[in-house]
Amino acid sequence: MFIYHTIAEVRRYVREARSIGQSIGLVPTMGYLHEGHLELVRQAKKRCDKVIVSIFVNPTQFGPGEDLERYPRDLDRDARLSEGVGADVIFNPPVAEMYPAGYCTYVDVERITEHLCGQARPGHFRGVATVVTKLFNIVRPDVAFFGQKDAQQALVINRMVADLDMDLEVVTVTTVREPDGLAMSSRNVYLEPEQRRAALALSRSLRRAEEVFQAGERDAARIRQLVIDMIKKEALLEIDYVEIYSHPELEPIDQIEGPALLALAVKTGRARLIDNTVLR
CATH class of the missing domain: 3.40.50.620 (HUPs)
Incomplete structure (x- = not known):
């Protein structure tokens, strides 16, 4: 090489x-x-x-x-x-x-x-x-x-x-994840043990959003709020954004009628972590 x-x-x-x-x-x-x-x-x-x-x-x-x-x-x-x-x-x-x-x-x-x-x-x-x-x-x-x-x-x-x-x-x-679900990132090195544990709420909340979507939920605001509520349970996490937009256009939507990007960014300590899933 x-x-x-x-x-x-x-x-x-x-x-x-x-x-x-x-x-x-x-x-x-x-x-x-x-x-x-x-x-x-x-x-x-x-x-x-x-x-x-x-x-x-x-x-x-x-x-x-x-x-x-x-x-x-x-x-x-x-x-x-x-x-x-x-x-x-x-x-x-x-x-x-x-x-x-x-x-x-x-x-x-x-x-x-x-x-x-x-x-x-x-x-x-x-x-x-x-x-x-x-x-x-x-x-x-x-x-x-x-x-x-x-x-x-x-x-x-x-x-x-x-x-x-x-x-x-x-x-x-496709996003590569740690065995516990945390999306791999160069910035993960910033995480202290408790911050890393708290950060698992990101992937957990995305999985839960996928579950309610597959069960028939199409209201973007309700799915977004579900994710926010799960992340807020972790005191070490500060939400930068949790949003749902059409995919790939990234246009605002109220109802999910086609592919939609659910994306989030969260701060904890020195780290700013992002993650996402496409609801389709």
Whole structure:
């Protein structure tokens, strides 16, 4: 496995692979890999001849007071894990390589970024769309892989790819969970034992919402309130949002008549955790 830090190195590798007819898969990450990331790499390896994992803590998607400086980083660990599941390249550029002096171009995806994390974290998705566009232009992948845990992000990327006629396929891979149901996240490392125990209310509440939906409940407000009430039973959890929108349009709905995204964000201690399910 190769570790590259410059755009020129990655482009040279991709040119050589394509010259012999090999396909390219891209797994964009911010590093500190967990089993969810590794499953993306496995899926990419099934589909593509060569798999490139980008590891870049992207400053443009962090807002003031967020955890940019303390976001967990460990390239040696990430390299071992990536190689263990078949990655061929890690692309780990410094900030100056991605945003050189004088940089002033950004990508905005409208409407579906107005709710959920887009509302809670202004500017976040502009940063996401910009860095992913840059990665797509650098790597020129045939297929790019994202996790369902970041459901809104996956929808934003799909919308951007469609709207800008980008020549690649986007694959969204099912959320990978711990045995007790907690969605895997690099930010789980922030959790103290009691906070982690309390955080299980997220997946429990989503499962309960799925159960009442399958039993026939279609009132979005009642399902949303059920989730809120379950999370509020845990004193260590502070709700950022619990919302239900149409999927994939992310339009407000009162009655669930088609696929709907039930998404939530909760804070506990230093961690902000997100999770979701699609009711269909």
